[in-house]
Amino acid sequence: MSEPRKQANNPLHGITLERMLTELVEAYGWDDLSFRIRINCFAKDPSVKSSLKFLRRTGWARKKVEELYLYYLEFDKKEEE
Incomplete structure (x- = not known):
């Protein structure tokens, strides 16, 4: 059985899309x-709620x-x- 992939090199690990x-909104504004x-x-x-809904469905935008x-x-x- 193989070990789970480690996320040590992933700077986004543990950071939610909402965060x-x-x-980004606080830093740059809408x-x-x-x-x-x-x-x-x-x-x-714009709102965080509506943007999250779109970003969760749209991979290229989330990226x-x-x-x-x-x-x-x-x-x-x-x-x-």
């Missing part, structure tokens, strides 16, 4: 977020949020400190 989205990731749920009457979150962790969050 990622909330931190307007900048909709500019960085061009999806309607960020541009038209873009995850990529932006990784960028945020690596570059933008360090500048805030």
